[in-house]
Amino acid sequence: MQEQLVGSVDDLKSGNRLIVSINGTEVSVFQSSGRYFAFQNRCLHQGGPVGEGALMPKVTAVLGRGREVLEERFDDNIVHLVCPWHGWEYELPSGECVADRRLRLPSFEVRVKEGKVYVVS
Template identity: 50%
Template sequence: MPEWLAGNVIEFDDGDRKIVTVGGREVVVFRWGDQYHAYENECLHMGGPVGEGLILGKVEAVLGENKELLREEFSDKEIHLVCPWHGWEYDIETGACAGDRRRKLRRYETLEREGHLYVLG
């Protein structure tokens, strides 16, 4: 499988991202914690540059005893990538669309070797 150089691993601090070209397609590569994630930079809605969007915790409702809404909080367990065009959200760890988890961003495998990060495609 072809390997596409994304850069040196020291260029990626936690939360950093970079957009690279893989086989003629734009791919966004993230470092999130100790892992790298790579997705095609094309939103499933209308093709927006999803990789350029905000990264936020999933908004979760906190309910009271009678199921009334007390407040909303940002999750620190599920993190979303938010498309800058119309706000569709994707789980940064799986690429799954928050509105329909059967639909996912196209994912690419990554490989760390000798201080370099590659996207396989």
């Protein structure tokens, strides 16, 4: 297990992404709601730069007592990383593909120490 310094917490403000190479794999490092994430930057679909995509809250449907759809809402507690090429969605922090839970985007542990961001390889 090795820690690789990739930048500082300031580098990851305002939704910025750090694209780094970890053992030959292109990895995207970013933060969302104060948590830090590192994912392989190749979508499982057609290889798009998924780690550079939008962070979107999950869309949920609210059913009534008769099982009719009352409304749809954003669930701000569940965030999806969305591939900018075709829209495949992966849930944070697991990296599970939302449409097919058997698929998981490879992830890396991120450690933050004294304002510095490290990816564990």
